Amino acid sequence: MITTLHENTLVGVAANLTQEGEWTRTLSIKKWKTATIPDLNKIPAIFMVGG
Secondary structure (H helix, E strand, O other): OOOOOOOOOEEEEEEOOOOOOOEEEEEEHHHHOOOOOOOOOOOOEEEEEEO
């Protein structure tokens, strides 16, 4: 998504909802490129894309 979407597009990620270690973040593509992201391997997650 980072290479395809416009840099001002907002992308939200919600992972491990209702569990210990729940994590949510919404940033523009431009900010996602430099953001520190926890290891979400094999953790249920929802991705949201908006204008």
